Amino acid sequence: MRIPLWYETRLAVEFLKEGRSQSLLIILGVALGVAVIVFLLALISGLQDNLVERTLGTQAHIKLRAPDEVVRELHAVEGLAVAAQRRNERARRLRSVQNWQAIAAALEDYPQITAVSPLVSGPAFARRGEAFKSVAILGVDPARYARIVPVPERMVSGVFRPTATDIVIGKLLADELGVGVGDRVRLEGTDARAGSFQIAGVFSLGVRDLDERFVFLPIRPAQTLLDLPGGITSIDITVDEIFAAEQLARELDLRYGITAESWMETNAQLLNALRSQSQSTTLIQTFVGVSVAFGIASVLAVSVVQRRREIGILRAMGSTSNQVLVVFLVQGGLVGLVGSAIGSLAGLGMVQLFSWFAERPAEEAFFDVTAGAGLLLGAAALATLTGIVSAYFPARRAALLDPVTAIRDG
Amino acid sequence: MAEASTGASPAGQREPILRLQGVRKCYNVGTPVETEVLHGIDLEVGPGEFLAMVGPSGSGKSTLLNLIGLLDQPTAGEVWIAGHATRQLDDVARSRLRGQVLGFVFQFHHLLTAFTALDNVQLPRWAALGREDEEVAAQALELLDAVGLKQYAHRRPKELSGGQQQRVAICRALIHRPPVVLADEPTGNLDTETSAQAFSLLRRFNREFGCAFIIVTHDLDLAEGCDRVIEMVDGRIVQDRAGHAPSLE
Ligand SMILES: Nc1ncnc2c1ncn2[C@@H]1O[C@H](COP(=O)(O)OP(=O)(O)O)[C@@H](O)[C@H]1O
Ligand SMILES: [Mg+2]
Numbered sequence: 001m002r003i004p005l006w007y008e009t010r011l012a013v014e015f016l017k018e019g020r021s022q023s024l025l026i027i028l029g030v031a032l033g034v035a036v037i038v039f040l041l042a043l044i045s046g047l048q049d050n051l052v053e054r055t056l057g058t059q060a061h062i063k064l065r066a067p068d069e070v071v072r073e074l075h076a077v078e079g080l081a082v083a084a085q086r087r088n089e090r091a092r093r094l095r096s097v098q099n100w101q102a103i104a105a106a107l108e109d110y111p112q113i114t115a116v117s118p119l120v121s122g123p124a125f126a127r128r129g130e131a132f133k134s135v136a137i138l139g140v141d142p143a144r145y146a147r148i149v150p151v152p153e154r155m156v157s158g159v160f161r162p163t164a165t166d167i168v169i170g171k172l173l174a175d176e177l178g179v180g181v182g183d184r185v186r187l188e189g190t191d192a193r194a195g196s197f198q199i200a201g202v203f204s205l206g207v208r209d210l211d212e213r214f215v216f217l218p219i220r221p222a223q224t225l226l227d228l229p230g231g232i233t234s235i236d237i238t239v240d241e242i243f244a245a246e247q248l249a250r251e252l253d254l255r256y257g258i259t260a261e262s263w264m265e266t267n268a269q270l271l272n273a274l275r276s277q278s279q280s281t282t283l284i285q286t287f288v289g290v291s292v293a294f295g296i297a298s299v300l301a302v303s304v305v306q307r308r309r310e311i312g313i314l315r316a317m318g319s320t321s322n323q324v325l326v327v328f329l330v331q332g333g334l335v336g337l338v339g340s341a342i343g344s345l346a347g348l349g350m351v352q353l354f355s356w357f358a359e360r361p362a363e364e365a366f367f368d369v370t371a372g373a374g375l376l377l378g379a380a381a382l383a384t385l386t387g388i389v390s391a392y393f394p395a396r397r398a399a400l401l402d403p404v405t406a407i408r409d410g
Numbered sequence: 411m412a413e414a415s416t417g418a419s420p421a422g423q424r425e426p427i428l429r430l431q432g433v434r435k436c437y438n439v440g441t442p443v444e445t446e447v448l449h450g451i452d453l454e455v456g457p458g459e460f461l462a463m464v465g466p467s468g469s470g471k472s473t474l475l476n477l478i479g480l481l482d483q484p485t486a487g488e489v490w491i492a493g494h495a496t497r498q499l500d501d502v503a504r505s506r507l508r509g510q511v512l513g514f515v516f517q518f519h520h521l522l523t524a525f526t527a528l529d530n531v532q533l534p535r536w537a538a539l540g541r542e543d544e545e546v547a548a549q550a551l552e553l554l555d556a557v558g559l560k561q562y563a564h565r566r567p568k569e570l571s572g573g574q575q576q577r578v579a580i581c582r583a584l585i586h587r588p589p590v591v592l593a594d595e596p597t598g599n600l601d602t603e604t605s606a607q608a609f610s611l612l613r614r615f616n617r618e619f620g621c622a623f624i625i626v627t628h629d630l631d632l633a634e635g636c637d638r639v640i641e642m643v644d645g646r647i648v649q650d651r652a653g654h655a656p657s658l659e
Contacts, residue, residue, distance in 0.1 A: 006541045018524035313520045316481060317534040317582070318509020320502050403481045407516065408472075 012330035026299040030339025033292035038347025060236035061245045065259045066095040096231025115147035115238040122226040125188040128177040136213045139222020148236045158201030166200035170211035189225030293390035300394035312406030325399035332391025340383030428455040433487035458620040462633035465642035509538040513583030515593035521567040528563040531581045553581040573604035593625045
């Protein structure tokens, strides 16, 4: 059986084994660098995943709304007057999504869409005795909506079961109105349409604005309160690939002629922040990588000088200058490979330790680290490549040594 | 004197295994200190010849050996080895040819300290094959046995005496049965008795394997034990004659 580069690898391994303390030092150097990189990557990506997850925990991935007439009609016209007029138009009246049953049914057939929930929402007032609060009414199908935002998991008291007579409201709103489960609240909607409801449950999504304003009803009473019989104002969607949401939104926008807004659009600022965080991590990684590369290169350069005579002998024994080159490239690669294996383990250990400590003070996990096998394989491959590349210049010097002077002077 | 070579050769009528024609070597070419250290060497060596090269220090013996060994390029002239003209060959071809037709023994044996004696002996074959080989290992062990070092096969050079190391180096030069073995002061670093032993070892392999040997030495007694003695002075061959006591073993 022919093992590729057997001869060069054998020499490389023996050389590394012989220069034990040097090899150990540089392998530790590589390990340290890789550990830092793995730790940083795991930490940052865990943190970011967690942030995104939290953000998406309380909103749809894509929201379909009826298109603004103003936007359509005055598309080509610009200027302040348009903006003003558009604002007026919006404030005036809720508009229903045309043909929403058909669209909602069609959306169910998309493989990448995991949940579809039509809802009707609009402004209203909640009154309880003297207390009077501006709220947002959300008329939903509870089972379908729960697959978009897991409200049932966030109940403080009662249950998430809005009916024709029962509503579910946020914790902060309940506190401000001074009500709890079983108490009655009067809701006043569009054009003085009003009704009295019993509170079936109180939720806390952990987002101030929602906990202070959201009032869940079934679709029909909400339609009545908002004077939108048979209509809905939006369709909420979740998808399996969250970062593909924007692309799908554009597609739906085009196909159904409705306004589709993805979470990526509404959270552009968050995404920007994540992106620049990733960039600074990349910068740190690059610096670490470069210093590791210089470390490998300088140690191998010393080794080439020390082994001048042996290199000359190898040449006299019929080794080509290419074989000598490869001997040193393989040394660089091996140092990278072994160093990264150790470093990855150490990095993971650090991650484990960190999450262990970090989890204690907070109630819920501060972050959820996902240092997968892919990350480790990637780190190993990159470190090996770095080793080979940084070995190139010392290896070239070894390959170009004049055997006569190398053997004579040693 | 250039033509005298064949006269003393016991294999003169056969095709020479080595032929030098008009070989010159200049150092520091193109600088003010350019010096020619070999002034047009002509030499033929037949297969299986056992040849000593003597001469004062600085006369160009090592330079000549390096040119024959394809470790260096002549400034002018041509070197033929085993039928190959070598002037036009690139590094890969020269390296391969070295690994096939040439064996080297150096003054300071130069074993690789990271490898055992057995591995050191196999190195030239590993380089040529790109892999290890059972047959090569068996041959190497056989050679070590022949020089009385079988029980030291798995020791590293540091665990061997100077004489033992030189014997390992001789085995390494012979593992691929090269038609030409070059030895630059192979006994220069050994005491008289060990020198004689090493020398007779070279002679034995010369007889057994039929390899031609070119041995640079300062020891005139040893030189006279060779079939042929070449004397160099100032970059020229000034004498080319038969040894006085070629029977010395
Ligand atoms: N690399 C070199 N550069 C310049 N001069 C050299 C070099 N190598 C050898 N010489 C000179 O060439 C001459 C022959 O040297 P060498 O072949 O080593 O002689 P010997 O082996 O017979 O003692 C000496 O004068 C030496 O100084
Ligand atoms: Mg010399």
